Amino acid sequence: MAKVVNNFIKGKMNKDLDDRLIPNGEYRNAVNTQVSKSEGQNVGALENVLGTLKVGDFRDLAGEDDLFSIGYFADEINNRVFVFLTNNLTSSYDPSNANFIYVYNALDGVSTKLVEGAFLNFSTLFPITGVNLLEELLFFTDNRNQPRKINVSLALTNGSSYYSNEDQISVAKYNPYKTIDLYRRSADLTDPTPLGKHAYETSMYDVVSKAYPDGGVGFLDLAYTGGATSFRITKSSFTGDFKDGLTIAYIDNGVFVKTSATISSVVNAANYWTINTTGTISASNLPNNTEIIFSYNDYFDINYNGDKDFLKDKFARFSYRFKFVDGEYSIFAPFTQECFIPRQDGYFMYKINPSVGGTLTNTRPPLDVEDEEEAYRSTIVDFMENKVNKIILRIPLPLNSTQMQSDLKVEEIDILYKESDGLVVNVIETIPITRVQQQTATAVTASPVSGITAVLNNIVGGIKIGALVSGLGITNSPTVVAFDGVSTVTLSSSQTILAGTNLTFGDSSVFEYEYQSTKPYKVLPSDELTRTYDKVPVKALAQEIISNRVVYGNYQDKHTPPNTIDYNVAVSKKSDFNLGVGGAEVQSLAASGQPDIVITNLSGVYENGAVVTANAAGIPAGTVISSISGSTLTLSQNLTNALAAGVILTFTAPSSVRYNTSIIEYPNSSLKQKRNYQVGVVLSDRYGRQSTVVLSDTSSSVTFNNEQYLGSTVFSDYITSEVTALDWPGNSLKMIFNTPISGAATGLYNGDPTSSDYNPLGWYSYKIVVKQTEQEYYNVYLPGVMAAYPEDPTKELGKTSHTVLINDNINKVPRDLTEVGPEQKLFRSSIILHGRVENLNSSVVDENNIQYYPGILSPTVSVIATDNDLFNGNDVRDFVPAAEFYSVASNPLIARITTPSKQYGIPAVLTTAEITANSPANRITVANSSPDATASNCIRPGMTITGPGVPPGTTITTIVSATTFELSQDITATITPATTYTFSPTQLTAGGLPGGTRYINMPQLAVMETDGVDSNLDIFWETTTTGLISELNQAILGGTADSVSIDSFNASLFTEDLAVNNNILSANFKILDQFGNSVNYQATTPPQVQLEKVEDFNNPPNDVTSKFELVNAVTTPGLPGQYNIKLLDAMYYSYQHETKDTFNFIFKVNYPNGVETLLSQSPVALINKPPKIFGGSPIAQITCGTAASNETWIPGDAGNPADGTFKTLQGQNGAIGLTGLANKDLTWSITVVKDGVDYGPAGENYVKIDQSAVNIYWQGKFYFNGGNPPNDMADGAYACTATIQDAGGSTCTTTFTLNIDRTPCYTFTYVSTNDGTNLGSFTITDCDGDPTASTPNIINNGNLYSICARSMSAAGLVYFTQQPLNSPLSVCNN
Secondary structure, three states: OOOOOOOOOOOEEOOOOOHHHOOOOEEOOOOOEEEOOOOOOOOOOEEEOOOOOOOOOHHHHHOOOOOEEEEEEEEOOOOEEEEEEEOOOOOOOOOOOOEEEEEEEOOOOEEEEEEEOHHHOOEOOEOOOEEEEEOOEEEEEOOOOOOEEEEHHHHHHHOOOOOOOHHHHEOOOOOOOOOOEOEEEOOOOOOOOOOOOOOEEEOEEOOOOOEEEEEEEEEEOOOEOOOOOEEEEEHHHOEEOOOOOOEEEEEEOOEEEEEEEEEEEEEEOOOEEEEEEEOOOOOOOEOOOOEEEEEEOOOOOOOOOOOOOOOOOOOEEEEEEEEEOOOOEOOOOOOOOOOOOEHHHHOOOEEOOOEEOOEEOOOOOOOOEEHHHHHHHHOOOOOOOEOOOEEEEEEEOOOOHHHHHHOOOEEEEEEEEEEOOOOOOEEEEEEEHHHHHOOOEEEEEOOOEEEEEEEEEEEEEOOOOOOEEEEOOOOOOOEEEEEOOOOEEEEEEEEEEOOOOEEEEOOOOEEEEEEOOOOOOEEOOHHHHOOOOOOOOOEEEEEEEEOOEEEEEEEEOOOOOOOOOOEEEEEEEOOOOEOOEEEEEEOOOEOOOOOEEEEEEEEEOOOOOOEEEEOOOOOOOOOEEEEEEOOEEEEOOOOOOOEOOOOEEEEEOOOOOOOEOHHHHOOOOOOOOOEEEEEEEEEEEOOOOEOOOEOOOOOOOEEEOOEEEEOOEEEEOOOOOOOOHHHOOOEEEEEEEOOOOOOOOOOEOEOOOOOOOOEOOOEEEEEEEEEOOEOOOOEEEEOOEEEOOOOOOOOOOOOEEEEEEOOOHHHHOOOOOOOOOOOOOOEEOOOEEEEEEEEOOOOOHHHOEEEOOOOOOOOEEEEEEEHHHHOOOOOOOOOOOOOOOOOHHHOOEEEEEEOOOOOOOEEOOOEEEEEEEOOOOOEEEEEEEEOOOOHHHHOOOOOEEEOOOOOOOOEEEEEOOOOEEEEOOOOOOOOOOOOEEEEEOOOOEHHHOOOOOEOOOOOOOEEEEEOOOEOOOOOOEEEEEEEEHHHHHHHHHOOOOOOOEEEOOOOOOOEOOOOOOOEOOOOOEEEEOOOOOEOEOOOOOOOOEEEEEEEEOOOOOOEOHHHEEEEEEEOOOOOEOEEEEEEOOOOOOOOOHHHHOEEEEEEEEEOOOOOEEEEEEEEEEOEOOOOEEEEOOOOEEEOOOOEOOOEEEOOOOOOOOOOOEEEEEEEEOOOOHHHOOOOOOEEEEEEEEEOOEEOOOOOOOOEEEEEEEEOOEEEEEEEEOOOOOOOOOOOEEEEEEEEEEEOOOOEEEEEEEEEEOOOOOEEEEEEOOOOOOEEEOOEEEOOOOOOOEEOOOEEOOOOEEEEEEOEEOOOHHHOOEEEOOOOOOOOOOO
């Protein structure tokens, strides 16, 4: 049936035309339709559009009500939709924000959360502008964060917690910024190396050589009897050398056995030597032909299976890289320096067979070693080959081995290898992360440990023999000696550990890889060699997949570094090895709740900021050294438990910033001298995006440890004679950072997603780079250098020298052949040579050359020619080549060297004499010969004689006597008396005999070096010095009091009598930086220095900051800030002085970049002042040590106080008297002594004290127990000493006399009238007790009558008044 098929391939709605006029392919109106895109016959037909259906709400799934979608991706192939969600409506980061990535599966209608967390850092202001799925890798970018990706399959399999940080989702991978370490603890702890147990050593080893260079190897000539102290070595089997004192080892059945015996003496025989030893080499018998080693190599490994010669001629460097879970690789970590230690450790050795009269003594092996002679003969140093054949590569891990897999998703580590002259990078081995995890272990003690055996539970990882053991209670750094593979370990030292203690075996922060000189198994592609960073942009707006490659557009590809960094550079000798580890022992009990510990046995490296741990509980995690003053260690936190005496404290540097390792790590490396070095810093984010080289723009120098640090460029000059060459470890570059590194616009890294300052793309690490353009140079090994000229040893002495050029030296010091004529024999040269070793005029091996210290102006080669051409030998008939020139008979090239600064080399030795007689004509007699006074010793047949009147070509033919010689020709001219004649060539030794006195001490080794070739490449070279910027900044600023200190904090004015609003310090204090320099004042907000807190030493401490105030004493910008402390509240010295009156002052130092440092000054204790005594009425002070008023007590007297008080005194402590604090914490005491008996409280207790605060005084009332003195206290005078003592133990005393008189003699007084009446006498009992005594006649004449009597009659008392005993009117003596 015919049908009409309309298609709408134009896909166009047309409402402008009438229905009848609409062309094919267009339509008038359509609702809910779409044009079919089918590849079948229905293409172009209209189809119904399916409607939308709500299948779920991500807000419900996520539990967040305000989520917004910022992007999605439809995976049509797998019927999935990926959705990106956030509730962040701002451009800032908020740790509380909710961010999600979900996937919706259209086939089963299930929505799955793939990733969640604030670290996603999404924002509605930055929608996801690029999303692509490449296989199972979902890539996305939002122009806010760096490009990211996740593995959908892994996220679905492991759940939404699989991705939990930026490192795991960034396209750019983590950058391993640390260099491999080449130092370690002593390798064989059960048989210590020469450095001692637990000492550090380079991890580059020679494990192939059985003996050290001064030793040798031979075989037993006869079986050894166990326990013997001698054995025989077959001469023909021996190679090397031996001497008294050398160590001895042997090989028995494939086992290398080290002994404690040494060689004591050697006895020679025809075919063997008998070696006598100190001690025995074995308790057991050893068979004939057992191999014996003298001066054995501690590191010899008889089971070594590497290629012993592979590194022999190589300068190898090593690095590593990580392989991540999705197959990506990190960039290379920085390479090590060249792993090279020369044979013989770089020392020239010298030994000739010993002989007597030319005959070998045979008491030493036949050995002929002349390294110096070989050097100038061949012009090379044969032993400058690499002796290293095993290297322990200590690879630093950014996290422990378990976290490496879980947090960084690392699956493998590639060990990389590169040769110094090669372009390729090789892979030695690929290490799976599981192998890394098996190198360390953690475990828990299953039971208490008391000894060397520990039983363990919960072992995670691998326990290795030799692993260092650490944990609470561990002492003396034990190592694992044995492990049964199940649960029991044997330690190297006895321990006492509680059950349930967590132990760590090995160092989980390092993976040790043992490289045995094996050849690499693969070469990396060339594009990997130049991959110094991942070419992933910092952020990108556009993203697309093109040919299975991710392409980004509209991106930012780099960070903005700071313009400059404030640092200084110096050149000096390598520093002593230092990993910032020290320790001490607790000397006496340290109480809980306070920060001070009295210590002893302080050792190692300890500085403010070092982390403190102990082998007992009590020190909180993260505690650091605040200060060490004398024997007092002050911690940054209070102790949580008391520490007993004997507890071991360990101090550890908070970071590796200040590590000094090169002296051990690279023992034979040194900074090249006479070079300019420009030192810069390259910053990197955590993912390897690097800055350009940032330099210092400082124009000032800094002095630290008596070394001057200059700007970023420094000149490394030759060392001077002040440096002892044999003790010199080599030079190194050193840097001092003066101020912290700022992040500039990029900021500094903060990887904590819970922080509001989260910044995962900030500057994270740094590495030091160096530019040195003078590259290749040559060492020129010369057969000695002659100062001056061969024919005249004084001509231009100190200005000109000569030397022979042979072999490769001809190329090292070339002639200028650019413009020469066909007949030219003398050639120019402009090679600059620097003397390094100078030959001497000595035949003694140890004294035939010496270190040469170049002057300001460098020597230059001016002329090069053959010996004959340079000295006109072809034109002079009597020319005799100088015997000093090596191999002069071959007419070698001679270089004439201009030495403008000082002499280099030794002058020629001429044989001269004066002719005193010439008869007959062919015979001469000589005198004053030189270099030997006996002429026949130095003038020998064959020597040519030259001088006035001597025919050319005349030679000595015969020695007639010691001073007379026959000539080959007659002398016909008249000889001038006292004229010096020359005899050539000078003989090597006296009489030409081998054992004769040497006249000529050339050739001897001299060494010069050429200038380096200047490179036109402006390249900074990567060094091994790297680290975290955060750790560097912490070290610069001091972290918590690290390297920043307080200067001159002297609280000598802080006494209890100090008035308020006065300073407690005798002088202003200053803040010192890490160099010990005063910090200049700056006006900042907040203030540069603040008094953050003052606490006493109570537990818990009380905040007493309100009692003090910081005084800004000097606030002149550009000058050191000076500060003091003002007292705001009066104080007194109390009984709780150690807790209540002792303070910890905490200062905050604020830096302009917002970083702050806390400094602690502790303990600051209130100083006691002596107490005072007051008495009398009105009350007045009684000077300590002086007497108070005396007292008399008449028992039963009506005037006595009812309580028996006979004396009242007042006291005050040393505080200010009017403050109300002066009567605090005082104690009265008294002694009342008569006839040696104390009747006071400490004696018979008849006298007591009532003491209490009265007004501003501490009153002492001294009274008789019972109100009156007992009969045991006889009448008489008692010596009383009253003492007041304060809380500090200071005292004040006063003395007085107490008189007890039960029958006193009173004074009776009468002031008479003036009427003249005679009153007569009155009856009295006189002072002697006579009751019949009487007064004299009393007449009223106006006088005062004073009568002494015990009593008076009633008639007399009508007129007389009885005065009290202590009345001023009392005149009687009691």
